[in-house]
Amino acid sequence: MGFIIIDAHSHLWLKQDTVVEGLPIRTLENGRSLFMGEVRQMLPPFMTDGVNSAEVFLSNMDYAQVSAAVVTQEFIDGFQNDYLAEVAARYPDRFFVCGMCEFRKPGYLDQARQLIARGFQGIKIPAQRLLLQEGRVRLNGEEMMQMFHLMEQNGVLLSIDMADGDTQVGELEEVIQECPKLKVAIGHFGMVTRPQWKEQIKLARHPHVRIESGGITWLFNDEFYPFKGAVRAIREAAELVGFEKLMWGSDYPRTITAITYRMSYDFVSKSAELTEREKALFLGENARSFYGFHNLSELPYIKNMSE
Template identity: 65%
Template sequence: MDFKIIDAHAHLWLSQDTEVNGQKIKALEGGQSIFMGEIRQMIPPFMVDGRNTAEIFLANMNYAQVSAAVITQEYIDGLQNAYLSEVGEKYPDRFMCCGMFDVRRPNYIKHAKKLIGHGFKALKVPAHRFFLPEGRLYLTSDPMMEIFRLMEKNDILLSIDLADGAEQVGEMKEVIAACPDLRIAIGHFGMVTREGWQEQIKLARNKNVMIESGGITWLFNDEFYPFTGAIKAIQEAAGLVGMDKLMWGSDYPRTITAITYRMSYDFVLKSKSLADEEKAMFLGENAERFYRFKSLIDLPYIKNMSE
C-alpha cells in the first residue's frame, strides 16, 4: 500500500457501567455485558476484564497496519471523557478523541462548553438516542443550536450518528444551513441496510459534511465476509456524493466479536469492484485530510505464524 489507513470510527473505555432509557449496560467477565435485558458478547472474549483500552487497540492497529483512529463515543458505553482526554494526550499521533456531553442531564450546554475548553477538538452527538422517554430532543432545539454554533466558531468537529433513514435528515439540513463551516462526520454509513439510508448520504453534498462507515460490517453481518453488499453500498454512495466524501470506520471493538480487525477493512482492499485510487481515498486519504492528521506512522506488514 502506498497510503496510510485511518479508522474514522472506533471506541475505547475503561469501564462500561451505565443506563439507556432505564435499561442497564454493565461489563461482566470474558467480554460479555448485560445489555438492555440480556447478556451479549460486547467485546472479544480475550478482553477478560471488560476494559477496552488504548493499548489493546494499538496492538490491533499495529498488526492491521492502521496508522491512526478517531475515537468516538456512545451513551451505551457511558461517558469516557476523562479517559479519552488522557489517551489523546498520551498518543496524539495515533488517536483523535471525541468528547461527549449528555443531553439527558440538566445544563448539558455547560458541559459541552467545558469539553471544548478542556481541549477536545471534536464532540460526539449520538442523535439516534435523542428519542427520550420524556420526549424527542430535536437537533434544531435552541440549546443544541447554541452548541453547534459554538463548535463552528471554535472549529470543533461534529461526529454524529443519526436515527434510521431520513428521520433526522431534515433537522440536519437546518443545522448545516445555519452552520455552514461546521465540519460534520455522519456515522454508520447513514445506517445503510435501513430504508432511506441514501438520504443521510446525500447530506455529504454539502462542502463540510463527510460520511464514515463505522459499523458497516455489523449492518451487513448476515451476509458476512467478504461483505459484497457493503461494497455495492459504497459504490452507490460514491455515485451520490463522490468517493472523496466517504471514509472507512470499523466500530471497533464490538464488530471484532465476529471478525478480526483487519477483516473490517480487508474486504475493501481485496475487492475487485473498486479502483486502487478509490480504495486509497476511502481507507485513508479522505480521513487524513478531513480530520487533519499529521505525522502518520508507517507500519510494516508482519507475517503470521501460519504463513
C-alpha cells in the first residue's frame, strides 16, 4: 500500500469483570460477555476464552499491516492498568498505552500521579460515563483541572471519549485554554452520527488537539461496508480542521465482530474520495508524530489462501 498504518484507538483486557451504572459486565465464553443486563458478542466467536490479549492483537495487526496501536481504556472493560504496563514493557515499539483512573468518585488525582510515576504516557477518560445520576463529574472541576496541569507538566497525553454532541465541549474547551500544551485526542470521531458532532471536531482547531476515528464503523454500522457516509464525514471534518488533525482508529476488538480488522481501515485506503496524501496522513502519519512512535517497520502483505 505504501502507507504506514497506526491504530489510534484500541482496547486490550485479560478478563471483563466490573460494574457500570449498577449493572454487571462479565466475560462468558465463545467471545460473549454479560453486558449490562444482556448477553453480547463482545469478541469474535473464535476467541473462545474471552482473553483479548496483546499477542492476538499483534497477529491481527501483522496480518492487516498495522505497524503500531494506541491502547485506550473504558470503564466497561474494567481497569487494565497492570496488564497494559506489562504490554508496554514487552512491546514498546508497537503499543502506546493509556492508564485510567476511577474518575467517578473523588481521589483520582493521586491515582494519576501513580500512573505517571509508573511511566504511563497517556491517561484515558471515558467522559461519556461521567454524567452520573448522583451528579455529573465535570471536566473543568477543581480536581480535574489539577490533574490536567499535572499531565501537561509531565508531557502526558489525554485520550478522551465524550458524551454526544456539545454536552461536554464547553468544559473541554476550558481545559484546553487553561492547559494549552496538553495533548488531547478526542475519540469516536466526535460521536459523528449524533447531532452537533462537529462541535467536538472544532476543538481540533487548537494546536495540540486531534480527532481519532475509533468506533466510526460502529457508528455507521447500519450503513455498513464500505461506509461511504463515514468517508464523507471524514472529509467534512477535514474541511473544518484540516487532514493534519485527523487520525484513524478501529475500536478493536469490538468492531471486528461485524467486519475484519483490515476492513476497519481499507474503506479509507480504497476510497476514491480521498487523495493518496490525505490517506497517508489519516491512516498513520498524523498518529506517528502525535504519539511519538519510533522504530516502525513496514509489514509485508501476506496473500490469503483464497487469492
